[in-house]
C-alpha cells in the first residue's frame with residue numbers, strides 16, 4: 263500500500279501528466295487527479311483513462327460551469343471588478359473555485375497533500391496556495407514545477423516517453439493559453455516583446471474588428487439585482503448567457519485586450535486577453551448602476567470595485583476583507599435591475615439605451631424645455647453656501663498677500 267495520498271490538479275497536458283508520475287515515484291503515493299470543467303475548450307474526453315494510464319488510482323472530472331458563473335463570475339461582475347481597469351480576470355476568478363474543489367476532494371478522500379502544476383513566477387500558484395491554506399490549513403501543498411529537475415519541455419517529453427506516460431505531442435502552439443468560459447489569456451512567444459502587435463493567430467474566439475461585419479448588432483441584456491438574467495428578452499441560464507454573448511461579441515471583434523500587467527510576484531507581464539461576454543456585461547452592468555445608484559454610492563462603489571479587483575487578482579478570494587466588501591457590493595445591487603441595450607460594432611461596445619423601474623433619471627428635472635421642473639432659483643442659495651469656504655479663503659489670502667507685498 264502506498265504511504266501517501268495526493269490529490270493533483272490535473273489538465274492532462276504535458277506538465278500535469280509528468281507530474282502525476284513524478285509524484286507517485288517521489289512520494290510513494292496514491293494519486294487522485296481532479297479536473298474542473300470551467301468551460302475550457304481543451305478535451306475532457308478520455309481524460310480519466312489518460313490519468314489512470316499515467317498512474318492515477320482515481321480521477322475526478324467535474325462540470326463546474328454553472329457554479330463558476332453563479333458563485334464566482336457574477337460576484338466579480340456585480341463588484342465591477344476589472345484588474346487595473348481592464349482585465350475581467352477569467353483565470354483569477356477560476357482559481358479559487360478550483361482550490362475549493364481540490365480541498366473538498368482531498369477531505370473526502372482523506373488525502374493530506376494537494377499538488378498543482380503552476381510555475382514559480384505566476385499568479386496562479388498564489389491563488390491556489392492561499393486558497394488551499396485558508397480552506398484547509400493542515401493540508402500540505404506540493405508544487406513540483408518549482409522544484410523538479412526538468413529544465414525544458416523536451417526533458418519532460420523524454421521523461422514521459424521513458425515511463426510510457428501517454429502524451430499528445432501537439433503541434434506546438436507558440437503561445438501559452440489559459441481559458442475558461444469567462445475569457446482566454448494568451449502569453450509567450452512573440453507576445454513577450456511588448457513592442458510587437460499581437461499576430462492574428464494569437465486570438466482564438468474573436469474576429470479581427472477590421473473584418474467584423476459592416477452592420478452593427480444590438481443586444482439587450484436584462485439584469486435583476488445586478489445579475490444578468492436574459493439576452494434579447496429571452497431568459498437564459500447563467501452559462502447560456504455567457505456563451506451567447508461570447509458568440510455574438512466574438513463575431514463583432516469585441517473583447518480583445520492587449521495589456522501590460524503588474525503580477526503579484528513583482529514582475530510586469532504582457533498579456534493578450536479575449537473576453538467578449540465579460541466586456542459586454544461589465545459595460546452594460548456599469549451603465550445600469552449609473553442609472554440606478556445615487557451619486558455617493560456610485561462613487562464609493564468605484565473605489566470598492568478597484569479594491570475587490572485587486573483582492574481577486576492577488577489570490578485573496580477567501581478572506582474576511584473580500585467577504586466584507588462583497589457585503590457592501592450586494593447591498594448596492596438591490597435595485598440594479600433593468601435593461602441595457604448595447605450596439606456591437608467592429609470591436610466596440612456602445613450603450614444605446616438603458617431603462618429601469620428604479621431609474622433615478624428624472625426627465626422633468628433634466629430637461630431644457632418648458633417642461634422643466636427644476637427650481638433654478640434654489641441654485642442661488644445653494645451656490646452662496648457651496649462656494650462660501652472658497653470665497654472666504656481667497657478673501658483672507660488675497661488681503662494678506664497684498665499686505666505682505668506692501669511691507670516688503
Ligand code: ARG
Pocket residue numbers: 351352353354385386438439440447448449523533
Ligand atoms: N495574467 C493572467 C492572470 O494572472 C493570466 C495567467 C495565465 N495566463 C496564461 N496565458 N497561461 O490571471
